[in-house]
Amino acid sequence: MPVQILMPALSPTMTEGNLSKWLKREGDKVKAGEAIAEIETDKATMEVEAVDEGILGKILVAEGTQGVAVNTPIAVLVEEGEEVGDLPTMDIPCVPQSKPEVSAPARMSEARQSEGKIIENRDILYAQGYVLEPPPFDESEFTEVRAMTVREALRDAMAEEMRTDDLVYLMGEEVAEYQGAYKVSQGLLDEFGPRRVIDTPITEHGFAGLAVGSAMNGLKPIVEFMTWNFGMQAMDHIINSAAKTLYMAGGQLGCPIVFRGPNGAASRVGAQHSQCFASWYAHIPGLKVVSPWSAADAKGLLKAAIRDPNPVIFLENEMMYGQSFEAPVNDNFVIPIGRAKIEREGNDVTIVAYSIMVGKALKAAEQLAEEGISAEVINLRTIRPLDRYTIIESVKKTNRIVSVEESWPFAGIGSEIAALCMEHAFDYLDAPVARVCAADVPLPYAANLEALALPQAEHIVEAVKKVCYAN
């Protein structure tokens, strides 16, 4: 059967081109892959190759023709002994023209998803912008507590999960023999051996990619970055390899991995070692981002992160490692990702914070209480998926909100919270949302300048007074 040769597209944007030259004449034999003509666009000249073998039966578009539309039949290929004759009108397959139907434009729902309704896929509803009640969790069940540092809590979380699942392993610089650059992995090498607690060379890009590859094949790596600043070298693997693979694979292949390490400013280590990455990673669909404050947070969230079948970014804080808190001792204390915690109830204003800033927010709340302002402090615990419900419900009660973070203001977590309140609680707000952030400069070294650059309790008090019109 005769085959039509069509004017090809050289790129997805090409709509027409010039047929500059025929390299074969009518009656010539052609083999598959052989060049038969040259076409040109404004960018390039390329050869058209035959896809089937046969004889060039008829040339339909003469050489030198300008502006030939893509998919126009330019020649007919026939088999030996076959006549071009009267060609049947052949169907030319067309580019699908269907416009994408968007089934659900990001819906601005009012809270209450759970009233009699089963939430079928929380992640999809979250992606569509719903405000959902957070996953249920009753912390009051865990009555047996002991004092532990954040450092110990993190270690215990890893040890408990490694005891129950051989697929979990820890990898990073100085995690094994040195016992952790900040001693977070103390004792793990002794208990689990070098197969599962692995010292790496200083090659973040390489070992992050290696760990992602192992996760694609079923292992559950915990990758420690000595600090998240060095994790920037591994950014491509975190985002392009870990976060996107599930989607690009149509759900066939995921990446259960935890990337963890200290995030944000430490103390007098200068600009390159002092940066909060929360909003960087929270921007990415396919990642979960968690940031604990207390020892209980650290333990319960890290256990959840290790059990989660998705890539989780776990942002710790060096300044918190040595702080002691009461934390549940029960192995089943696993805090659901996506659920914030109200650390202190209040009625006049909501303060939203995460990581080290929770402590500063609580300090500010105490000071405010003395001045007669009752502040509610929300510890976000998870940055993505953000517990929108808890924030919105609190704002509905207090009508005022201040967000606090250690990162820069532009496109920060506070910006997201401000947008959230605009979209879902506009009518409840009695004052514009206020943001307390780091100064919009690289972090300086000098003690006085560093203190000026980072949010302090006083800044929070000041912002609260502003939204309460209480100056």
Next chain:
Amino acid sequence: MTSSKTKKKPKLRSISNTNPEPSAEEMKKLYREMLLIRRFEEKAGQLYGMGLIGGFCHLYIGQEAVVTGITSVQEKQDTVVTSYRDHAHMLACGMDANGIMAELTGRVTGYSRGKGGSMHMFSREKNFFGGHGIVGAQIPLGTGLAFSNKYKGTDRVCLTYFGDGAANQGQVFESFNMAELWKLPVVYVIENNQYAMGTSLARASAETHLYKRGASFNIPGEEVDGMDVLAVKEAGDRAVKWCRDGKGPIILEMKTYRYRGHSMSDPAKYRTKEEVESYKETRDPIARLMGRMNEAGIAEEDIKSIDNDVKKIVNESAQFAQDSPEPDSDELWTDVLVEMQ
């Protein structure tokens, strides 16, 4: 491994094909695989020209001997990972031509339900781990797949393919270092087609013998005629055995050539027509194997029957890829995260 260049490790050598005598069945199988790749890619090029395939589309035409020869020596359980020039690797792994072509046209019946495209396809069942669009990213990933094979106590090997362009990425050397340090079972197959997009090897690489790239990590390397499927098979066999025996990683530099541009929209001005023609005429991997098959007296009708089979598979895949529906609009939202219950 025998050494000719240096006394101490690393053992490097330029390969001389020892011309093993393959059986007729073996040759027919290799011929079929290579032809399937070529015809599939030609068809993909055609569909691209018709606007049915969008975005980037990197064809493997000319390089067929590399993946065909290597795949012929690996076990089913071995893991494979490669770059964005990946259609051939999927076909060689035994993935379904229909599913691959339908992914190229962005249809729901494609391997990634239309959400990956030419550069991003996977098959858990066939142990094919992509299909990666960022140059060089698959190298640590493949090293990690090898790590997981070893961690689980299996003797599976990971075949990690990359091009001469990716060979200059820093993450290659990070991976080499860890692979040798931890004796990971990974065969690094460098598909040196001599052009990183439009930049020739000599213009981008201070050392153009890429099989030597493992030298400072004590990883042995071999240079192989990547236009001769039997030479590839022989070297691949040795390399896979090296890894399976627990000796750590190994590098195979396949000297090969792509006939088409880097991607569909490449006018290939950086090389002469004569150079391309000379490869097609004197080095073509399919024609060379055909020569061996003729010498071995394989009947013409046997070859014709393979040709027809391949043509049928490819034409069916093209039809399937055009007839299948686009993904349902709900697919936009699925597979971002593994659902938690």
